[in-house]
Amino acid sequence: MSRKQVTLADLAQELGISTATVSRALKDYPDISPATKKRVLELANKLNYRPNSIAAGLRKRESKIIGVIIPSIVNHFFSSVIKGIMQVAYEAGYKVMLCQTDESFEKEVADTRAMFDSRVDGLLVSLAHETDSFDHFKPFFESNVPVVFFDKVPPTLDDVSRVVVDDYKGAFLAVEHMIQQGCKKIAHFRGPQSAYTSRNRNQGYIDAIKKHGLPLDDSLLYDCAHITIEEGQSFAKEVLAQHPDCDGIFTITDAVGLGAMIALKEMGYRIPKDVALVGFSDWEISKVVDPPLSSVSQPSLQMGRQAASILLEEIIATRDEVDYANKNVMLDTKLQIRASSLSKELAV
C-alpha cells in the first residue's frame, strides 16, 4: 500500500470550513474565533495531522534546512563540529542535511549541486583536500543563498564568511613551550603542505624556532601523507637515527604523536627527559596515555556552533532583505600541557 496523508483539505471538509481558516487556526492567527480554533485543534490531534513542510516550503520559498558538506565524518574533530552545528540548528528550528566528500573534488561538486537542488536555506562547507576551484558554489552566490566556510576555507574567495582555528598560533605556542622547557633540537612531523591548516602549523613551528634563535634545519621536517599512528612510529625511528640529539617532536596531530610515543618507548627513550612530545587536536585518549600527551586543543564544538550561528544570521538577513557584512572568525586554540613535555629537569 502506498502513502496516504492527512491534509488541510481533509480537516476543512470534515469541519465544513475552508483550508484557509484551518491553516490560520493552526497557526493561532488572531482573526479566527476561539471556538473554531478549538474545533480545528481537536480534529487535527484526532486525525494526527502533521503539516507537509514540503508544500509549505514551496509556497514560502524556504526549506528550513541547512546543508553541511564535510570531507569526512569518521573523525573526532568533524563529528564534534557537526554536533555543534546540529545544536544551533535545532534550537533555531532548522534541520540538517549532511554530505561527506571523502576529500574528493568531484564528490564535493555533486554534493553542492544536490544541496542547491534541495533548496537548502544556507550551506556550511569544509573543503575537500583536492578542491582548488570554487565555481560550484556560484549558484549559491548568484541566488543569494548564504554560504559559510569553516576549518578548510577557500583562500581566494573574498566575499564569504569563514570560521577557522588559529593553527599558526597554536603551533607557535606549542613549540615555544617546548623550547622554554629546555628543548634544543625539535623535529616537526608535519601534514601535507597542500593543506592550509598544515601549512599554518608548519609556519608556527618555524617562527617559534626562529624567535628563540634555534637553528632551522629542513631535515627535521617529516611529511606525513596519511597522518596515521604508523607514520608517527616510523618517523620517530627515522629522526632519532638521523638526529640522535633530537630532544623534542611536535606533530601535526595526536595520531602521529601517539605513534611517536609508542616508537620512542620501544626504543628505550624516556619521555620527556630524552625527547619531549607535543601533539595537536587533543584526542580523548591523549590525556590518559603514559605519559599523558601534551596537545593543542581545537574548539571543535565551538567552531560548529559559531559557523552555524553566523549562517543563521545571514539567512535571516537575506530573508528580510537587509545587508550584512561577511565575518572572519578565528578561534583560539589552547595548549594542554601534560607530562610528555614538562620541564626536563623536573621530570623523572
Place this chain on the structure above:
Amino acid sequence: MSRKQVTLADLAQELGISTATVSRALKDYPDISPATKKRVLELANKLNYRPNSIAAGLRKRESKIIGVIIPSIVNHFFSSVIKGIMQVAYEAGYKVMLCQTDESFEKEVADTRAMFDSRVDGLLVSLAHETDSFDHFKPFFESNVPVVFFDKVPPTLDDVSRVVVDDYKGAFLAVEHMIQQGCKKIAHFRGPQSAYTSRNRNQGYIDAIKKHGLPLDDSLLYDCAHITIEEGQSFAKEVLAQHPDCDGIFTITDAVGLGAMIALKEMGYRIPKDVALVGFSDWEISKVVDPPLSSVSQPSLQMGRQAASILLEEIIATRDEVDYANKNVMLDTKLQIRASSLSKELAV
C-alpha cells in the same frame, strides 16, 4: 536582496514553448524532437537552471531524503555507521537528513516528528537510552513510511526491520578465547544493564564461563556507568585489590580496556602474562598501543550500508505498492586477537 531563481517557466517563455515541453526535454523524454531538446539544454546551461526538488517533491510525493536518528554523533561507531548510510544513499540518489538525540527520549520524539514533517521517504533509527515507548513512530507506520532500526532496536515492536550486531556471540567468543589461552579467573567490566547490547555481552561472558566449567562470581562484574577510560583505570585497581588472582579482564568497550591497560601497567602487572585483556569495538588506537589490545570488532560501516540498503528496498517496494517482508539482520563480529590476550605460556 532576496532569492531569485530560474524556473521552468523562465526557460519556456524565453524559448516560446510550454513548461511541459521544457520539463520533458530536460528529462530526455522520447516524444520531444532532438532539435527542441538541444535548444532547451543549451538555454538551461546558459541560465544555470537547476530543478527545484521541493516543487518536484510536492508533485511526486517523495522527497528523496532519508532521515537518520542516532543517539550521538561524536562516537567512532556511530559516525562509521553514518558513513555507510551516506555511501548507499548517495549511490541511490538519496540525501541524508541527520538528527542527534543525545540519548534523550524527548529529543528523539521531537526529531521523529521533524523528520515526518519533512516527509522523508524513510527513516533509520538507533534508539536513545531513555526510550521505552514507541508511539512517536506511529505516524510513520500509519502512513506506510518505512522505518529500519539499527544497533539499539526496540524489543517489543514486531513488524519492523532491524539490523544489529551479534554482541552475544562476540562476547562469548572473546571470553572463550581467554579461557583457551589459560585464564582461570576473568573479570568483566560491563556496561549499563539497561542497554540491550550491554546485556547481551554480559550474557555471552556468563555462558562462556559456564560452558568451560569456571566458577561464576558476581563480584567479578563491575558496572561502568559512563564507559570511560577513567572507569577502566579505577576498576582495574579495584578488581586486583579484591581478587589478586584475577588473570583476565573482558571489557564492554575499548575505552574501558585501554583504561585498564594503563592502570595495570602502572601497578606493575604484565600483560598478558599476569592479566590478559580483551576489549570490544576495536578502536583504531587499540592495534598500536603496547601491547596491542585484543578486541571484538563490530562491522559499523557494514551495519550502516545494510540498514540503508534494506530501507531503500522498502521505500521502492512501498512506492510500487508491492508487499515486503521485514528483515532481521544480525551481523557477525570478529575477534581480533592481539598480544594483550595471547597464550600466557608463549608470552614474554
Place this chain on the structure above:
DNA sequence: AAGCATAACGTAATCGTTTTCGTATATGTT
C-alpha cells in the same frame, strides 16, 4: 437610520514541477 468599524471567515492565486489528456500536423496505408 445611515455610516462605519470590526470580527470571522471564504476565494482564489501562488509556489515550480510533473503528468494526464488532448490536439494538430505530417506521413503512410489501402
Place this chain on the structure above:
DNA sequence: AACATATACGAAAACGATTACGTTATGCTT
C-alpha cells in the same frame, strides 16, 4: 480519398500549504 498512425507539442490539473484580498454579518456611533 478515406482512414490510421506517428510525431511533437500544449493546456490544465494536480501536489498541499500560505496569503493577499474580499465578503458578510454584527454592533456601534451620531
